[in-house]
Amino acid sequence: MxxxxxxxxxxxxxxxxxxxxxxxxxxxxxxxxxxxxxxxxxxxxxxxxxxxxxxxxxxxxxxxxxxxxxxxxxxxxxxxxxxxxxxxxxxxxxxxxxxxxxxxxxxxxxxxxxxxxxxxxxxxxxxxxxCPEQPETSISTPDTPDAPAPDTPERPNLPDGPPAGVPDVDCSDLPGPVWVGSDDPHRLDRDGDGIGCEAN
Incomplete structure (x- = not known):
C-alpha cells in the first residue's frame, strides 16, 4: 500500500x-x-x-x-x-x-x-x-450566586451530527456543517455554539 x-x-x-x-x-x-x-x-x-x-x-x-x-x-x-x-x-x-x-x-x-x-x-x-483541558464554564461564581444560565442556542436548519459509538468522525469526513447541540462526542464544535464543522 x-x-x-x-x-x-x-x-x-x-x-x-x-x-x-x-x-x-x-x-x-x-x-x-x-x-x-x-x-x-x-x-x-x-x-x-x-x-x-x-x-x-x-x-x-x-x-x-x-x-x-x-x-x-x-x-x-x-x-x-x-x-x-x-x-x-x-x-x-x-x-x-x-x-x-x-x-x-x-x-x-x-x-x-x-x-x-x-x-x-x-x-x-x-x-x-x-492543550490543557478548558474548565467547564461555571454558571455561578461566589461573586454572582444567582447568575442566569446561558441562553440555549436556537437550532439552525442543519443535519444532525454523527452519533457516538461509530468510529471517530472528523470534519473532513462530512460534507458541511452539522448540528451537534450540547452533545458533541466527536469534538466537531470548536466554539461551543452547537454547530460542528463550520469551517467546512
Whole structure:
C-alpha cells in the first residue's frame, strides 16, 4: 500500500496493492484506536505534521485490519506500520499527538495503545501539556450566586451530527456543517455554539 496524502492526524489516502486494499484502489484510511485533534483545534497541526513525518506521501506501508474493515463513511479502518517498521497508531499516541480511543469490536491492539497513552500522560507529552483541558464554564461564581444560565442556542436548519459509538468522525469526513447541540462526542464544535464543522 502506498501513501498518497495525509488528510489529518488520523486519516490518510492510500493506493492499494492487492492486500487489505484492492490493487490500485484509492481509499481513505482511518487509523484505528486513536483520535487526533480536529482541524483548527489545539495541537491539530502538530498531529498532522507528525503523521506526515511518519507516513510521507509516496512511502509504502503495511496495514492490518481488525473485525470491521470499513466504517459507514467508506473509510478503511486499519493499523499501519511505516517503511521503518514503526507501528504508527501506537507511535502517535505515545508521542502525545493522539489520544487512545476504543471503538469495539476493533480492539486488537488496545492494550498496547492504551499503555502508550498512559506513558504519554505521565510524561506530559504533546497535547497532554500543550492543550490543557478548558474548565467547564461555571454558571455561578461566589461573586454572582444567582447568575442566569446561558441562553440555549436556537437550532439552525442543519443535519444532525454523527452519533457516538461509530468510529471517530472528523470534519473532513462530512460534507458541511452539522448540528451537534450540547452533545458533541466527536469534538466537531470548536466554539461551543452547537454547530460542528463550520469551517467546512
Amino acid at each position: 502506498v501513501v498518497l496524502r495525509i488528510i489529518d492526524g488520523d486519516t490518510l489516502e492510500a493506493r492499494g496493492d492487492g492486500g487489505v486494499l484492492p490493487k490500485d484502489a484509492v481509499a481513505r484510511v482511518r487509523l484505528l484506536e486513536i483520535d487526533t485533534p480536529e482541524r483548527g483545534a489545539c495541537f491539530a497541526d502538530d498531529a498532522t505534521a507528525r503523521t506526515a513525518t511518519l507516513l510521507p506521501p509516496g512511502s509504502r506501508i503495511r496495514a492490518e485490519r481488525d473485525v470491521e474493515l470499513t466504517d459507514r463513511y467508506g473509510r478503511y479502518l486499519l493499523y499501519v506500520w511505516n517503511e521503518q517498521g514503526t507501528f504508527v497508531n501506537e507511535s502517535l499516541v505515545r508521542s502525545g499527538h493522539a489520544e487512545a480511543v476504543l471503538y469495539p469490536p476493533n480492539d486488537k491492539y488496545w492494550a498496547k495503545i492504551s499503555d502508550a497513552e498512559d506513558a504519554a500522560q505521565q510524561a506530559g507529552a504533546g497535547l497532554w501539556t500543550a
